Amino acid sequence: MTPQSTFMIVAVVSDVQIKKLRQLLATMNYIPGHANPDNSLVPFGRFDRLHFARFMIIEAITADEIKEFGITPRPWPLTLAFFGDIDGDKDSFLAELTEHAGSGLKKIFSLCEGFSKDENNLLEWMKQRDIQPQANYINWIGRTVKQVHEEAALHKSLRRYLQKIVDDIGRENTLDLRQKLLSHIELEKYAGRLSLTPPEPTPIGWKIRNLLHLIGVPFILLLATPFFLLIAPFYLIRLRMLERSDPELFIRPDHAHLQKLTVQEDYDVTNQYNVFGDVKPGLLRLLTFKFMLFMLDYAARHIYKRGFLTRVRTIHFARWVFMDNNHRAFFASNYDGNHESYMDDFINKLGWGLNLSFSNAVGYPTTNWLIKDGAHRELPFKYTQRRHQLPSEVWYKAYPGLTATDLARNSRIRHGVENRQSSEKEIREWLSLI
Amino acid sequence: MKPSPNFEFDDLQALLRFGSGHLTETHFMLLQIKDADAARQWLSTAPVSSATATRPPPDTSLQIAFSVDGLRTMGLQEHIIKDFSDEFITGLAGDESRSRRLGDTGANAPEHWEWGGKSGQTPHVLLMLYAQNGKMEDWKKTVETKLFKRAFKLFMTLPTTELEAKEPFGFIDGISQPKIDWAQQQSTDLHERDNYSNRLAVGEVVLGYRNEYGHYTPRPLIDPQQDIHATSLPDAEDEPAMKDFGRNGSYLVIRQLHQDVPGFWQFIDAASDADPEKREQLAASMVGRERDGTPLAPATPNHIPGIAWQNRDNHFTYELDPGGTRCPVSAHIRRSNPRTGDYPPGVSGFFSRIIKALGFGQNRPDEDLIASSRFHRLLRRGRSYGPRLTPEDAIKPDASTEPRGLQFICLVANISRQFEFVQNAWNISSKFGGVQNERDPLLGIRAPLLNGEETDHFNHPHPSGPMRTTAHLPQFITVRGGSYFFMPGLRALQYLATTPATDSDSSS
Known part of the structure; x- marks a missing residue:
């Protein structure tokens, strides 16, 4: 299995260059916000390990909201973020990037601060500006871009052939249908039209680290339990005080801002999403936020790694990042469906989970004991997330037209090709997927 | 949640409660307001039908809804209008991103529409007349007074035919409808709604009431201290000091x-x-x-x-x-x-x-x-x-x-969460x-x-x-064709009829 990794390169952009940068980035697109895979600056399509990538400007458009807490907003410079999700390790990917898109990246980064004209070590420059997420979610750990493409081609080929043979021999003799489909695949593979590459062996270093993390985290938490129990009453009292006193901001996002966001949505079956805002003041909020994301990261790594994050099956990749020395938080995701249905999932299926983490951010609707209310306060929630949302300048997805549900189905179909079903019922179920 | 069996049906337009299946004839008019003063005067005495149940049921009905341009032309002030939802203010055809989202592309694109598709051509008013078989001509005469003709210009009459149970492809239509929980007895708590229910919170279709999240959908509220005309409007349940222009109103989406x-x-x-x-x-x-x-x-x-x-x-x-x-x-x-x-x-x-x-x-x-x-x-x-x-x-x-x-x-009470x-x-x-x-x-x-x-x-x-x-x-x-309209409650209609012309352009 090839594990996935993630990169996020951030660099400050001066106010003078921002317009030029936006214009340059826009030349990579073929429809608003969507990268042409063959664009000349960063030809994303050439990188067969790359799932998703984007360039966006992190801007503190809601910086003033923290004034409600009686705090002066911290300055935040315009910041270019370039991030993506890849198969295999990060360092070799960044090296590949510099090799095949070096000149384009230099053009882009030369508009950022700290990039000298004669910067010859692009790779080093990027590595220095690469930041780690506090939590990272991968829809299916181990599923590679190559696998996605191969399995999609497999499904397409099977589907065409199945329709043809059903017309010829009917739909009742399932064993026969299955046999014919399997022979068809063998022929197609032989002809070089299909391939089903077996998974690579899992890197041993990753395996060990993962195992240590799997066991280590609960172990440490167990050791810390007496301490948690001891502080729990004080924590809860303070939390309830904050929940009662934290100002709630019920501000409607303005129309022009909404337009900037929606103009790049709903071209594909998947959309991109970025939000950025302030962490609420005080140590309790920061530690709660950090702890919740730590737990989320653990769950994403060891539990929710096979197609679903609690009840939600529409997120491909997501990241939670602290910035500005833990004063600000950034979240980005790639989700299937329209924004309104994403919010529907957030509120109705995952409201409690959002509350646990994002209630520690400025502008979030008031929660009750950290999990109640919050996102369930529908419109305050929808307003705040749209208000804090930032557009992407350029967004790339390696497999347009496919949702996470499609990818999971295609993997099940492949599984059925490689593993003989034990009963008539199982064969029918497999056939019904095609 | 307290039950309120005495629902103020007399402030609600009839369409929110009744499909009026016995009123088989319909006459739907899209109107432009040409004289706002005359329009207000006509509205103050217009026989708009309320949702109060009568026995026998009435043999005619009149319903009225306004687009955002219509409300503006009637003189509703911008600080009130801005509290309507963004999708209502922008309109069904006013935004390419919305069109893409709704599948209004290709042959469906607003530019090909017979009405409502081009900016500046959004009808101001949707006037819906219903009557029993054979009574429509008389009803039209009752509605279309001299004042009416001075107030409005007919933009177009939408084609309708006498009501049948079947839609044009030949299928019985309209079987499934939510049952509005007028008495507000059903819990909206997330933990009590595991299974499907056909009963629906009033606030999902009527503004000013709790919706399925147990909250009030934002809508224009008016401070009666600032606006004396607003005193006759209903109180806002969630903000008792304010008057509720939206209460007993609803967004009306129409698409031909x-x-x-x-x-x-x-x-x-x-x-x-x-x-x-x-x-x-x-x-x-x-x-x-x-x-x-x-x-x-x-x-x-x-x-x-x-x-x-x-x-x-x-x-x-x-x-x-x-x-x-x-x-x-x-x-x-x-x-x-x-x-x-x-x-x-x-x-x-x-x-x-x-x-x-x-x-x-x-x-x-x-x-x-x-x-x-x-x-x-x-x-x-x-x-x-x-x-x-x-x-x-x-x-x-x-x-x-x-x-x-x-x-x-x-x-609907929320166009984007429901219709869109x-x-x-x-x-x-x-x-x-x-x-x-x-x-x-x-x-x-x-x-x-x-x-x-x-x-x-x-x-x-x-x-x-x-x-x-x-x-x-x-x-x-x-x-x-199509447009987003707002169908006000009866007291809100009276507010529209009596609110004086503002500095905004009152004729078009």
Whole structure:
């Protein structure tokens, strides 16, 4: 299995260059916000390990909201973020990037601060500006871009052939249908039209680290339990005080801002999403936020790694990042469906989970004991997330037209090709997927 | 939640409570306001029908709704208008991103519409006249007074025909409607709504009341200290110091949907090898009902609040047909209302709810893709138009192609969460409930996906395993017009009628 990794390169952009940068980035697109895979600056399509990538400007458009807490907003410079999700390790990917898109990246980064004209070590420059997420979610750990493409081609080929043979021999003799489909695949593979590459062996270093993390985290938490129990009453009292006193901001996002966001949505079956805002003041909020994301990261790594994050099956990749020395938080995701249905999932299926983490951010609707209310306060929630949302300048997805549900189905179909079903019922179920 | 059995129906326009099926004749007018003073004067005495039940029921009815341009022209001030929802203010056709989201692209694009599609041409007022058979002419005379003629210019009359139970394709329509919980007795608590209920919080269709989240949808509230005319408006329940301009009002979405009846039946006929029985089956599987309304989905053994046991045509969910072998997942009525509760089937107590909430214990990978239907219900009040054409006549090569279709009308409190969501995430979505690149067989556009994959087919899951696929569906329904309106409560209408002209332009 090839594990996935993630990169996020951030660099400050001066106010003078921002317009030029936006214009340059826009030349990579073929429809608003969507990268042409063959664009000349960063030809994303050439990188067969790359799932998703984007360039966006992190801007503190809601910086003033923290004034409600009686705090002066911290300055935040315009910041270019370039991030993506890849198969295999990060360092070799960044090296590949510099090799095949070096000149384009230099053009882009030369508009950022700290990039000298004669910067010859692009790779080093990027590595220095690469930041780690506090939590990272991968829809299916181990599923590679190559696998996605191969399995999609497999499904397409099977589907065409199945329709043809059903017309010829009917739909009742399932064993026969299955046999014919399997022979068809063998022929197609032989002809070089299909391939089903077996998974690579899992890197041993990753395996060990993962195992240590799997066991280590609960172990440490167990050791810390007496301490948690001891502080729990004080924590809860303070939390309830904050929940009662934290100002709630019920501000409607303005129309022009909404337009900037929606103009790049709903071209594909998947959309991109970025939000950025302030962490609420005080140590309790920061530690709660950090702890919740730590737990989320653990769950994403060891539990929710096979197609679903609690009840939600529409997120491909997501990241939670602290910035500005833990004063600000950034979240980005790639989700299937329209924004309104994403919010529907957030509120109705995952409201409690959002509350646990994002209630520690400025502008979030008031929660009750950290999990109640919050996102369930529908419109305050929808307003705040749209208000804090930032557009992407350029967004790339390696497999347009496919949702996470499609990818999971295609993997099940492949599984059925490689593993003989034990009963008539199982064969029918497999056939019904095609 | 306190029950309020004495619902103020006298402040509600009748359409919110009654479909007025006995008033078979309709006359829908799109109007431009040419003299705002005259319009206000006319409105102050206009016989707008309230939702108060009378016995015998009235033999005529008048309903009125305004677009945002209409409200502006009536003199409603901008600081009040800005508190309407963004989608109402922007309008159905005012934003390309919205059009893309709703499938109003290609042949459906607003630029091709007969009305409402071009900016600056949004009608101000939708006036809906209903009457018993033979009484429409008199009713029109009553409504269209001298003052009326001075106030309004007729933009166009929307075609409608005398009410029939069947929509133009020949299917019984309007069977499924939410049952509004006027007494506000049903809990909206997330923990008490595991299963599908057909009862719906008042606040989902009427502004000023609690919605299914237990909250009040934002709407224009007016401070009576600042505006003396507002004192006659109802109080805002959630902000007692304020007067509620939105209360007892509702957003009204209207879309003129052209239905290609010969095209539909000729396609179905060809796809069924001209076999009448197969033809009926294929058409029924696309709709999800037979032509007489019988649903394909099996009856549910569980009680559905708001639907009587005996009502076989409506007493069903898709719980017993998760794969869609009886009623395809892509069928029009399944997409339009998936009839799901807040949790996937099988939640029976605290622990099973926790397990499901964490995403575990699922019987099928697709069992929880579509949940919480209650937040996406529409109160439908459409009327069809065009001469009747039976399927038997429609398949003839010389079948008449006169315009036929539906004036689709729905009433909602939140346009984006209800109408736009249903249209986008359910009806035209190529991935709804895990379907494979297909859109609503009736309503859908056929545009391919971004990777070039076609979406112009219809899959019917089959118990034998392989799905049956009908390929190369043409587009059967084309949008010909539409607009977002606001249908105010009766006291809000009086406020509009008495509020003095402001510095905004009061004539157009």
